[in-house]
Amino acid sequence: MRFMILVKADRNSEAGVMPSEQLLADMGRFNEELVNAGVMQAGEGLHPSSKGARVHFSGKDRKVIDGPFAETKELIAGFWIWKCASLQEAIDWVKRCPNPMLGESDIEIRQIFEPEDFGEAFTPELREQEERLRMQVSRQEAENP
Incomplete structure (x- = not known):
């Protein structure tokens, strides 16, 4: 199973306060354990x-909303993609993570959909297209690191 681990923003990360050398070192060690x-x-x-934007969809209309966005608690400051055997394994890893913020913080764990999760709606043709696109992305990453 794959999981997206979402590090929630706080007012410091939204103000552009950079992590300390110590936090960067601690996160580097944690990332090394994960790898x-x-x-x-x-x-x-x-x-x-x-430094970002949102695009709001309403039928065929699109509206661009420039940042910053008001609700800091709903914003994301960073992410990981992890491959774990279970949600519990992902939770156990998150509990070992250094606190990513200066004060209290939250990290959200969300399972990523896999092709089999979509059932019959994900036809063989759509599966083939998905695999072709994944391979194309991999090639592009290898050619343009």
């Missing part, structure tokens, strides 16, 4: 929402 255990597939920090 050595075969758990971590990807992980990145995100710039504050003031």
Whole structure:
């Protein structure tokens, strides 16, 4: 199973306060444990929402909303993609994570859909297209690191 681990933003991360050298070192050690255990597939920090945008959909209309966004508790400061045997394994790893923020913080764990989760609606043709696109992305990443 794959999981997206979402590090929730706080007012410091939204203000652009960068992590300390100590926190970066602690996270580096934690990430190394994840990689050595075969758990971590990807992980990145995100710039504050003031540097982002949202696109609101209403039928055929699209409306762009520039950041920053008001509800800090709903924003994401970073993420990982992990491969774990279960939700409990992902929880156990998160509990070992250094606190990613200066004060209290939250990390959310969400399972990623796999092709078999979609049932019959995910036809063989759609599965073939999905696999072709994944392979294309992998090739592009290898060619343009």
